[in-house]
Amino acid sequence: MTEEIKNSNWRLRKGKIIAAKQMTAAEKWFDIRLEDGSLDHEPGQFVQVELYGVGEAPISVCSSPTKRGSFELTVRAAGRMTNAMHKLDVGDYLGIRGPFGRPFPVKVMAGSDLLFVAGGLGIAPLRSLINYVIDNRKDYGKVDILLGCRTPSDMLFGSEIGAWQKRLDVNFLCTVDRGAPDWRGNVGLITTLIPGVTIQPERTFAVVVGPPVMYKFVIAELLKKNVPERQIVLSLERHMKCGMGKCGHCQIDHPKNYYCCKDGPTFTYDEVKASKKL
Amino acid sequence: MSAEVKSVNNHILPHGELDGFIRKLSKKMKVVAPVAKEAGNFAFQEVSGASEIALKYVPTVLPPKKYFMPQREKMLDFDLTGAQPSDKAVIDAPELAVFGAHTCDLAGIQCLNMVFSERPRDYNYLLRKEKIFLIGMECNDYCDENASCALVNSHMPSGGYDLFFTDLGDRFMVHVNTQKAEEIVEEMGLAKASPADLAALDKVRERKRSVFRNEIGVDPRKLPEAFAKGEKSKVWEDLGARCVSCGNCTNVCPTCYCFDMADNVDLNMKTGSRNRTWDSCQFETFASVAGGENFREARSERQRHRYYRKFKYPLDKFYRFFCTGCGRCTRTCMARINLKETLKGLAKETV
Numbered sequence: 001m002t003e004e005i006k007n008s009n010w011r012l013r014k015g016k017i018i019a020a021k022q023m024t025a026a027e028k029w030f031d032i033r034l035e036d037g038s039l040d041h042e043p044g045q046f047v048q049v050e051l052y053g054v055g056e057a058p059i060s061v062c063s064s065p066t067k068r069g070s071f072e073l074t075v076r077a078a079g080r081m082t083n084a085m086h087k088l089d090v091g092d093y094l095g096i097r098g099p100f101g102r103p104f105p106v107k108v109m110a111g112s113d114l115l116f117v118a119g120g121l122g123i124a125p126l127r128s129l130i131n132y133v134i135d136n137r138k139d140y141g142k143v144d145i146l147l148g149c150r151t152p153s154d155m156l157f158g159s160e161i162g163a164w165q166k167r168l169d170v171n172f173l174c175t176v177d178r179g180a181p182d183w184r185g186n187v188g189l190i191t192t193l194i195p196g197v198t199i200q201p202e203r204t205f206a207v208v209v210g211p212p213v214m215y216k217f218v219i220a221e222l223l224k225k226n227v228p229e230r231q232i233v234l235s236l237e238r239h240m241k242c243g244m245g246k247c248g249h250c251q252i253d254h255p256k257n258y259y260c261c262k263d264g265p266t267f268t269y270d271e272v273k274a275s276k277k278l
Numbered sequence: 279m280s281a282e283v284k285s286v287n288n289h290i291l292p293h294g295e296l297d298g299f300i301r302k303l304s305k306k307m308k309v310v311a312p313v314a315k316e317a318g319n320f321a322f323q324e325v326s327g328a329s330e331i332a333l334k335y336v337p338t339v340l341p342p343k344k345y346f347m348p349q350r351e352k353m354l355d356f357d358l359t360g361a362q363p364s365d366k367a368v369i370d371a372p373e374l375a376v377f378g379a380h381t382c383d384l385a386g387i388q389c390l391n392m393v394f395s396e397r398p399r400d401y402n403y404l405l406r407k408e409k410i411f412l413i414g415m416e417c418n419d420y421c422d423e424n425a426s427c428a429l430v431n432s433h434m435p436s437g438g439y440d441l442f443f444t445d446l447g448d449r450f451m452v453h454v455n456t457q458k459a460e461e462i463v464e465e466m467g468l469a470k471a472s473p474a475d476l477a478a479l480d481k482v483r484e485r486k487r488s489v490f491r492n493e494i495g496v497d498p499r500k501l502p503e504a505f506a507k508g509e510k511s512k513v514w515e516d517l518g519a520r521c522v523s524c525g526n527c528t529n530v531c532p533t534c535y536c537f538d539m540a541d542n543v544d545l546n547m548k549t550g551s552r553n554r555t556w557d558s559c560q561f562e563t564f565a566s567v568a569g570g571e572n573f574r575e576a577r578s579e580r581q582r583h584r585y586y587r588k589f590k591y592p593l594d595k596f597y598r599f600f601c602t603g604c605g606r607c608t609r610t611c612m613a614r615i616n617l618k619e620t621l622k623g624l625a626k627e628t629v
Contacts, residue, residue: 008401050541
């Protein structure tokens with residue numbers, strides 16, 4: 001059985017950083033190429049990133065699988081491991097496990113209108129889906145993207161967002177909690193953008209990713225617009241330590257005994273509304 | 279079933295020959311068994327003869343899960359000296375015989391087996407399990423008042439072992455459950471059980487049925503309803519007010535398996551290892567994330583979670599309770615949180 005040990009889900013694949021960029025004061029972006037082939041992920045999945053000697057952290061893949069050859073991560077320096085990861089640069093190696101988790105339901109959503117709602121770093125996992133949808137644009141109906149962040153300087157993927165803004169086949173809106181002297185856009189919480197968006201609720205999937213505190217308010221707005229509960233898709237945050245539904249850390253307090261790493265991280269609202277916390 | 283057919287798998291070991299049995303077995307592989315320690319405690323540790331073994335014991339401080347899922351387990355060696363880091367999966371799984379596991383602990387191992395053989399499988403666990411020869415020991419009487427094995431029906435043997443010993447007074451009935459056990463029994467030259475031996479076994483079991491009775495006076499079939507209705511029960515507030523979040527209850531639990539992963543760098547700063555260690559849902563940071571959110575911040579939520587992991591979630595997933603009634607969590611708790619009292623309180627409030 002030692003072959004099984006070698007090839008188990010604990011096996012680390014070597015990932016080489018082929019590009020890196022400090023995006024904001026707190027977030028750094030990495031482009032990673034696996035030495036032994038492709039990651040073969042789906043939008044919304046995550047990987048376990050191992051920094052030898054420091055430890056491991058679960059990170060959402062922020063690039064679409066339509067981008068081949070490498071995958072991207074956007075990492076906020078929040079804990080010990082992610083702070084150490086910020087010190088890495090092009091040419092450095094990481095250990096990668098995964099991809100793990102249930103992806104966004106891209107096939108179920110095909111043919112429907114999409115309303116993306118991203119708060120803060122939530123844009124990172126959502127970007128894997130947004131770019132997937134843009135690359136398969138004809139498979140989807142109307143696409144609205146709403147983005148909220150704290151201040152203009154916290155905005156991630158600036159140049160890409162500029163490109164989304166210019167596209168005629170997606171409607172992009174963003175807002176900041178607090179403006180800046182040169183900011184001419186919306187100021188206010190992400191929830192303020194929702195009433196102004198015109199949607200046909202029965203044929204719309206709303207995909208919402210953001211910090212836990214955001215969900216309650218955004219979901220309330222979406223329900224006001226009559227978006228069905230099973231067409232509200234969330235990506236929940238937990239600390240997945242194994243990725244295999246065993247270590248216990250990411251279990252969601254829900255009668256159905258969900259493990260965020262295996263049964264999620266993406267869930268529809270009707271699946272998880274009985275949870276104590278989203 | 280006629281006595282003759284039944285006796286095929288039943289052998290006899292006179293008390294006086296146990297020492298020889300352990301000695302012979304320890305020549306083949308390391309043998310661990312319950313040994314008396316200070317202050318009325320017991321622990322599984324290596325033995326070489328029967329005199330070291332406590333045949334009657336209150337459940338050991340740690341259950342035999344420590345052999346199946348070590349407290350600290352090396353999964354990977356890594357080396358940082360090259361142009362790029364290299365690593366190698368490692369496993370240290372020696373042949374081992376565990377002698378004297380009570381039925382509650384056998385049930386605990388059965389639970390762990392389910393968890394770790396569910397896909398994606400955990401081969402580190404499975405490989406270790408394959409190397410362990412498991413010898414059970416029947417409890418003819420209660421170990422103490424903290425046990426609740428009859429409630430969860432783990433007071434009688436129901437598989438999960440290679441060999442199973444029942445004390446018949448001057449001799450042990452030895453039930454052979456696996457081919458590997460068959461070979462060992464053959465090699466040791468154990469006599470087949472006679473109809474009189476089997477009658478004596480029946481008598482032990484018959485007596486047990488009157489001794490071991492549901493310890494909380496609540497029908498276990500009512501527990502699912504109690505837990506379904508009891509999410510907001512005041513028993514959790516009470517537990518939360520007393521709990522000190524030390525994690526003892528989960529460490530000693532035969533079915534608790536939550537773990538953490540950590541890297542350790544050697545002093546040379548060039549090599550190191552990835553290790554899996556036991557973790558506890560009772561620790562404050564267990565369900566916290568780097569962003570600052572803690573999904574089980576209150577002690578009451580964490581205690582509630584522990585009970586739901588024993589009596590609710592596994593019932594839906596594996597069709598059994600993940601409490602084996604061993605009583606360890608009650609015995610070890612500094613705040614005197616008592617499993618039997620908690621269940622009684624919850625049932626009283628809800629069903």
